[in-house]
Amino acid sequence: MTTTASRPSARPRAAIAAKTLRTDRWWWPPLYIGVILLIFIVYSTVRIFMARYYWVDDFGYLTPLYSPCVSDSCVPGSSHFGTPLPELPFFLPLGIIAFPVVAGFRVTCYYYRKAYYRSFWLSPPACAVAEPHKAYTGETRLPLIIQNAHRYFWYLACAVLLINIYDGLLAFGGKGDASFGVGLGTLIIWINIAMLAGYTLSCHVCRHVTGGRLKHFSKHPLRYRFWTFVSKLNAKHGTFAMISLFTVIATDAYIMAVSAGWINDLRIFN
Numbered sequence: 001m002t003t004t005a006s007r008p009s010a011r012p013r014a015a016i017a018a019k020t021l022r023t024d025r026w027w028w029p030p031l032y033i034g035v036i037l038l039i040f041i042v043y044s045t046v047r048i049f050m051a052r053y054y055w056v057d058d059f060g061y062l063t064p065l066y067s068p069c070v071s072d073s074c075v076p077g078s079s080h081f082g083t084p085l086p087e088l089p090f091f092l093p094l095g096i097i098a099f100p101v102v103a104g105f106r107v108t109c110y111y112y113r114k115a116y117y118r119s120f121w122l123s124p125p126a127c128a129v130a131e132p133h134k135a136y137t138g139e140t141r142l143p144l145i146i147q148n149a150h151r152y153f154w155y156l157a158c159a160v161l162l163i164n165i166y167d168g169l170l171a172f173g174g175k176g177d178a179s180f181g182v183g184l185g186t187l188i189i190w191i192n193i194a195m196l197a198g199y200t201l202s203c204h205v206c207r208h209v210t211g212g213r214l215k216h217f218s219k220h221p222l223r224y225r226f227w228t229f230v231s232k233l234n235a236k237h238g239t240f241a242m243i244s245l246f247t248v249i250a251t252d253a254y255i256m257a258v259s260a261g262w263i264n265d266l267r268i269f270n
């Protein structure tokens, strides 16, 4: 534990009257990232409570926002793991199992923390820019101490990713009696799975799980290989974090459009 004397926050700031001496457009990244996060929050909130247009029975497309669908409220065919839950009231999302996991995983993610601390809490808005808050308590007490649960969310997110992969395999449904087929929806679903896998595997927790607490990499060559691979992904974690937001929205929007009958799925095979 750090002592108060050793905390950077305990050191007085340089006596500069200006909010910052930076002359570049430091405000631009927190602004556009904040807008992207807001768009995703609004879109996903509307969609998870819509309770329709989440399943395409003809081709086995299930939107990730409703997976796994495990209640009696789910439309026939969409419950790949049965319906152990009864009908849900309107104020509970049908993706009630995975939603808290995915939301918790993203909210406690190191990348998103940086993003929303800067964009929404201005704490600080950018490097070398003074923040409006007078005190700094870090993540040492409620509610921010919950951020430390990120490692547990990672394990749960891995389980959700496996469910997404299973949904993706079932999205190879063919037209009519054909048991196999590929449509544009299948491709979109798998691109999203690839981005979700990139996001999950590039997590700092994954890096620690694969290579942490080792004194000698030479004695653990397999873990060293995994760690090297994950470390390369980890360098792109922020990219995966942002791209996967868009792929989730694109996948859900496409499945909604096909399910609602606004467009036909473009079939590539069967």
Ligand code: FES
Pocket: 105, 109, 110, 111, 112, 150, 154, 199, 200, 202, 203, 204, 205, 237
């Ligand atoms: S640090 Fe971003 S998901 Fe773990």
